[in-house]
Amino acid sequence: MKEILYDDLIKGMQLPDMTYALTDDVIDKYLEAIDDLNPLYIDEDYAKKTPFNGRIVPPISMAIYSTVSSVIKPLNVKTPPGLIHARQKFEFTGLVRPGDELLIKTIVEDKYEKKGRKYVVFKSEVFNKDGQKIGASWLSPIWPK
Secondary structure, eight states: OOBOOGGGOOTTOBOOOEEEEOOHHHHHHHHHHHTOOOHHHHOHHHHHTSTTOSOOOOGGGGGGGOSHHHHHGGGTOBOOTTOEEEEEEEEEOSOOOTTOEEEEEEEEEEEEEETTEEEEEEEEEEEOTTSOEEEEEEEEEEEOO
């Protein structure tokens, strides 16, 4: 598989859209991995009695599908060895429910050099099946070459 290089990424470049299904299996594995037993995430009867009116998915689960490997996967390329995850920021604007299928739209929002290092900023916006934006992520890796 070909490596994607810093010069291949162009500011404003739209990456292919991807969808991500939040099945019960995906959610259960995620909750087990982070050891989160919040009843809002696992107990439908409990969650129906809250202002959320049913189970929700942890907002930070957005981290699952907003990694560098996830956002470039549709390009059928790989990152060069030595990539460093420098920072990531999230914005949560809506609820996600078990069973939702999410649409993720990603662009190369910026790229710059600082102290001899090459940074890329990917902005991913996440939409539910009704087209409502439910969150965004800004991912900033240091690109090795």
